[in-house]
Amino acid sequence: MSRFTMEEVGWTPRIPPVEAETATPAQLAALEACPPAQRRSTYFLTLAQDPASLGERGALFNTVMYAPRGLPRADREFSTAIVSMTNGCVYCTSVHARRFADLSKQPEAMQRVLDEGHAVESDPRRRAIADFSEKLTRTPDAVTAADLAPLRAVGMDDLQVLDLIHSIAMFANANRLMQSLGESTPPAA
Amino acid sequence: MSGDDLIEDILGIAPGSPLAELRRRRPEALRHAQGAYRELLMPEDPGNVSHVDRAALALRAALREGDEALAARFRALLEAASAQEAIMLAEDLSDAPMEGRLAALLRYADVVAARPEDVTQDTIDALTAMGLTPRDIVAVTQLVSFVPYQVRVIAGLRAMQEEAAS
Numbered sequence: 001m002s003r004f005t006m007e008e009v010g011w012t013p014r015i016p017p018v019e020a021e022t023a024t025p026a027q028l029a030a031l032e033a034c035p036p037a038q039r040r041s042t043y044f045l046t047l048a049q050d051p052a053s054l055g056e057r058g059a060l061f062n063t064v065m066y067a068p069r070g071l072p073r074a075d076r077e078f079s080t081a082i083v084s085m086t087n088g089c090v091y092c093t094s095v096h097a098r099r100f101a102d103l104s105k106q107p108e109a110m111q112r113v114l115d116e117g118h119a120v121e122s123d124p125r126r127r128a129i130a131d132f133s134e135k136l137t138r139t140p141d142a143v144t145a146a147d148l149a150p151l152r153a154v155g156m157d158d159l160q161v162l163d164l165i166h167s168i169a170m171f172a173n174a175n176r177l178m179q180s181l182g183e184s185t186p187p188a189a
Numbered sequence: 190m191s192g193d194d195l196i197e198d199i200l201g202i203a204p205g206s207p208l209a210e211l212r213r214r215r216p217e218a219l220r221h222a223q224g225a226y227r228e229l230l231m232p233e234d235p236g237n238v239s240h241v242d243r244a245a246l247a248l249r250a251a252l253r254e255g256d257e258a259l260a261a262r263f264r265a266l267l268e269a270a271s272a273q274e275a276i277m278l279a280e281d282l283s284d285a286p287m288e289g290r291l292a293a294l295l296r297y298a299d300v301v302a303a304r305p306e307d308v309t310q311d312t313i314d315a316l317t318a319m320g321l322t323p324r325d326i327v328a329v330t331q332l333v334s335f336v337p338y339q340v341r342v343i344a345g346l347r348a349m350q351e352e353a354a355s
Contacts, residue, residue: 014313015323050327056224063217140344145352165345172337179305
């Protein structure tokens with residue numbers, strides 16, 4: 001039984017999050033730079049303790065995940081779910097697996113990868129994305145042009161490859177923040 | 190140096206080259222990656238984590254991630270500040286016991302960079318006991334977690350460079 005799930009997973013911070021009522025103007029401004037749906041989450045309120053880094057990092061996250069054109073959003077979500085599984089971040093995996101399932105309307109494909117790992121993925125595009133995501137996550141220094149060939153073979157252009165690299169890199173960051181500053185709390189059995 | 194972009198400087202991506210132009214199709218990713226770098230390494234108000242501490246933590250994270258070129262940039266920041274002792278501590282990857290505040294911060298960087306699943310409430314409480322505020326703890330964690338972002342963007346772009354050259 002895999003520990004990864006698409007269900008809602010909780011996250012408990014290890015330091016106190018900022019309280020919306022007592023947030024400083026700098027903290028509120030930094031939160032405004034973050035994706036609207038997440039700016040009141042416990043996680044972002046925890047990051048708001050250091051508004052300078054949250055503002056820039058939140059804006060970076062926003063453009064990496066939501067910038068128009070280039071890599072379809074479903075592909076970005078799938079990739080970041082794979083990165084999160086590779087890094088063992090149960091919370092991030094649940095969020096991005098859910099978003100992929102919503103965007104792609106293929107929850108069963110996502111569930112299979114969560115249960116059995118992406119070696120079972122038979123869709124060539126998703127398989128190429130998953131393999132590259134895992135390798136750049138685990139062994140960035142071993143990645144070469146040969147690792148891009150499967151992405152090109154499924155039709156990715158330069159902008160799509162760049163977007164994929166950005167998504168994978170962003171979750172090297174996001175998973176570490178999430179795992180260090182708090183704890184995933186699995187759904188009640 | 191192509192503008193003030195650290196990554197293009199490391200990879201030798203020339204202004205106007207196809208890869209430089211490609212990256213400019215995502216201008217906000219460039220701008221905010223540089224912004225995050227600035228706010229994490231040399232913030233105007235560094236709280237209880239000095240610019241030297243920050244560069245030492247980034248150096249340590251880059252070494253743990255095996256990116257020598259990036260590590261050299263952080264080492265240069267420390268050299269410019271004549272922080273030889275910080276360089277020595279950050280570059281000592283042996284398990285030899287290290288005393289002091291920076292050493293404790295570096296050990297936190299080791300866990301966040303390489304084994305973030307191993308961080309516990311005790312890990313964080315030990316930072317608080319050293320006098321770090323919640324803001325300092327978030328800043329240090331953001332910094333150490335940002336280096337892995339840089340490492341993977343550099344590795345991915347290097348593969349694209351190699352692909353274009355073949």
